[in-house]
Amino acid sequence: MNLTIIKPKKTFSWNDLKEIWQYKELLYFFTWRDIKVRYKQTVIGVLWAIFQPFMTMVVFSVFFGKFAQMPSDGIPYPIFVYTGLLLWQFFSSALSETSNCLISNQAIITKVYFPRLILPISSVATKLVDFAIASVILVGLMAYYNYLPNLAGLLIIPLLLLITFMASVGLGLFLASINVKYRDVRYALPFFIQMLLFVTPVIYPASIAGKYSWILAINPMTGVIKAARSAILGGAPINWELLAISGVTCFVLLVFGIIYFKKTERYFADIV
């Protein structure tokens, strides 16, 4: 028989992770709900997941690729920008979804107990599905430009997704906890994400910054997007050192995110 003990909450213990595993079905159902509900009562439904990044790519290709003659390391600009956009949109949408997950589920949080960490994880999982759907376009683009991808490079994608996952969840956990108390996050975040797009080499190659490219390297998404381009599209070899730095940074971010989240978790239900 299982014994439940309720005590004043401590900050963090390994049991918390075990608990998430126990609640994996709920995690599945939250993700399932978000995917099901998202495109209900829309005409083109799930096509929105493709339409958005596709149109962004078209606009960027016309303005930055054609008119501004942005360099793209010798790769057709649409493919170049789309590879970056895919990862970028995964990161930014996961981040904003995670930051709002506690607020948007407040009715459940105040009525039922479950490990709260499930909510941010499921928000990111939802976005992963979008990512997979939108990737179809990349395949189409490559076929159109007769561009043969580096198939061995595809193996690195799970690693890149893991790093992006850690970055968005780690940062998202901070923001979600703050958002419970200070709704300022809701207003600051879209603006912040927009700014962040320009300091991430999505539209332009990282090489454009010349000797200042180390500034870009502070942004963990730089390493991820650069590695994705090198691996899938070829060109420059993967900069493992940069990728390792990104990975470690994101991991640290995630750990601190979890600790902060757990620390503030106990009053979520009281003040959300």
Added chain:
Amino acid sequence: MNPIIEVKNISKKYNITHQQGGYVALRDVLTNVAKRPFAFLKHKAKQAVGKAGKEEFWALKDINFTVEKGEAIGIIGANGAGKSTLLKILTGITPPTTGEIRMQGSVASLLEVGTGFHPELTGRENIFLNGAILGMAKKEISDKFNDIVKFSGVEKFIDTPVKRYSSGMYVRLAFSVAAHMEPDILLVDEVLAVGDAEFQKKCLGKMDEVTKQAGRTILFVSHNMSAVQRLCPKTILLEKGKIKKFGKTEEVIEVYLHTTRSNAIVEYKKPQNTDKVAFIQKIKILNKEKVPSTQIPINENLFIEIEYQINKDIENALLSVVFNFEGNMLLVSSPSDTNGELINFNAGNYITTVEIPKFLFNVGHLTCDISITKQKPCIEFLDRKQDVSFEILNVKNPRANIFGGKNFGKISSILNYETKIL
């Protein structure tokens, strides 16, 4: 054997933040900032680190009790006594500030019917989602799916989004999911207050079945005394965050009903600069022991005490008390009923008490309007106070046994019957 629930020294503290000066307009904030920028920053900084104007409030203080397996325990108390906080701590939604709770076996909570129901999803999808939120495994839900649908009675609409459901259907489906949980310990908040009377009865029946036949342990928070009485042999009475009494339900309800309640005394402030001829100052609802209480068992007398001021001699006045039930006028009564004569008041302070016999009104919420009028030459309201309310409770009601707890009719007078064998 160990008790199934052991609650030791549970306390819960809340910090109440006082905002500076209450609600202020943006314009005021801006002028304030411009005038005293540093004071404003200091205050904001204090607020951010959480040190500004905080007051501690103990919602629960040193709660201790144990529950044995298979017991159903009611939790009652006035609003703000800490019932819901206690339940939230037991479910783990919010942690206690001090103390410890040990519970053996699986725990499920029902603080609201339909937690997590999503309007866009169909009935079928919501059963799975809601079931998972309530802690059921996917397989368990699939196994019970047909029973759940059948109990809810919404078979026809099971593939319709629940946003198109009527509120009754919605509640039925939601409750039906909850009713099919099979935890060892079930924690239930005031969830039966929703739904129509017929459905409430069905729910109570289901819960009865759960405790008595399946041997579940239930903690049941409610305002509905008759439901508590029906379900729970033992009850906890909370008052201001402490356990006031824990024992047999009947005794605990007795204590609860005879505690002074503030809203049983209504006082009115006299508006300034008026030349009111008559003014009603205070209205009290008293139970049979003349203790203020708004909750009166159906088999006990109650009193209404009216204090009023007459500022000038009045002739041909009438003090009247009107009882309303569900918005309908049920009874108009006055002291003049006995002899059919109006009253002549001399200036002064008066107090009038009226006794209402037991079994006059049926179970439910009643409101009374009290007025002093001058009847001649024409009807003129000198003062009138409305909506003083009290509740007739379905406890110790002999007829509740006959009609399965239902109350028919608006008045409840017991008449004399004489039966002879021919």
